[in-house]
Amino acid sequence: MRRSLAALLLAAAAAALTQAPDAQAQPLDFSEAEVRAILRHGPWPAPWAGDPTNRASGSAPAIALGELLFFDPRLSPSRKVLCATCHVPYHAWQDGRARAVGLVEVDRNTPSLLDVRYQRWFGWDGAGDSLWAQSVRPISDAREMGGSRAEAAALVRGDAELACRYEKAFGAPPPASDEAVLAGIGKALAAFLETLVSGRSPFDEFRDALAVNDVAAMKKYPAAAQRGLRIFIGRGNCNACHFGPNFTNGEFHDTGVPFFVKGGVDAGRYGGIQKLERNPLNLLGAYNDDRSGASAVKTRQVALEHRNFGEFKVPTLRNVALSAPYMHNGSLATLADVVRHYSEVSPDRLHSDGIPLVKALHLSAAESADLVAFLETLSESASALAPRRPYAPCR
């Protein structure tokens, strides 16, 4: 009996040792093409030069005003909903729910705000062409904050602290036009959101080690994650859309996720382009601070096509393990569910004429686990954000 127990303990120790190599994994023999593909997902943080459409971008007074507004429940006349209701700081700046709940539940999942400054379009449907225009959208949505531009403008004009900070941020008191004040609110919120950049991840350490062939550093990256990475850039073709340092090409695709909602369909990108065209705060309007006109080209030239129905924005995969549940409607609870979706997706649903971009990968259980292991290494090892401090009153 004693001998068999000792044998069991020995077997358990041996099993533990055979699993230990992930702590000191041998780097896979990535080909030159694979190395090039991997290196394209960095460096991190990616360079960023400020938003030319927002004259308050990078301005400390605007960041302070934006932070105050982000946590101010008075932007909703109900006083019950603030930006941070859905974009919860300790929850990777999202809410962990399948679908967001403002004054009522809406049809879409709350995306994380981490690294939002790197995006080209905003919202799952890309109805926002700037971070500042998108930032004020929930204020006047009856289901989210239920306010109006007039109420938001009156708040900023009437509150001495906010009015003082507005003047510091923009060099003039809040103007008479409600729409202009709303644009200012959006620009201050955007200036704050631009500071939400995620820290480096285990993948970033591996990627940088690979760049300089630092084998010792590469060995710290788990073998399962390396195998998953190989699927991601190879057979999975995930990097066709989840491209670059922020793991997104910034555009829109139909990935076979149902877009039926209560009482109809979510038109996705098709509806987003229509909303964009109607929005007086879009980059073709008077509030775009980029006088070169270059930033507005995307808005002027974006094409509305029938195929845009059912397309949703390709989300960043940075911090993806921290931002469950997944997809535009939050219908997939875990990363394993997402991998299963792409492993089993039906070609009939996707209607592709050419070589389909999304097709069933038919991954084995081990391959699926490896892909999940890779995705889990895209989360920041530690937050890169400065701790929040109380602001002294504005004078």
Place this chain on the structure above:
Amino acid sequence: MEERRDSVRRLLGAVAWSLVGGSLLAGGAHACELPPGVRVESERLAVSFRTTPEKIAVGEPFTLDLAACPKGGALDLGRVRLDAHMPEHRHGMNYRTRVVRLGGGRFHSEGWLFHMPGRWEFVFELGPERLTHSVRIE
């Protein structure tokens, strides 16, 4: 007004490029030289184009300047459409390009963005002529 001035400035840059080739389109076989760039030809037309930035990156917007010379005699370029698509996947760009005629067979276009890596095919339709050129984007 400001924006208009800057647009004009960008267009002037394109005109300067188009003048590098010497004399502008005059309809004759030898009266037209193409500025440096990627050269593409059809039976009746030769074009050269360049992109700015020169290296196209996935998900990054770029502009394209194009100069056209008929190979013999005058050619009515008529309607001009500059576009691109991914032949294997049978989809185009998510944007429609805007083409500005600079005169003399020169064109400046904006609204280009290749949103995926892989093979893209430029399609230049100038009047009756259709020219294509493939590039691989990583």
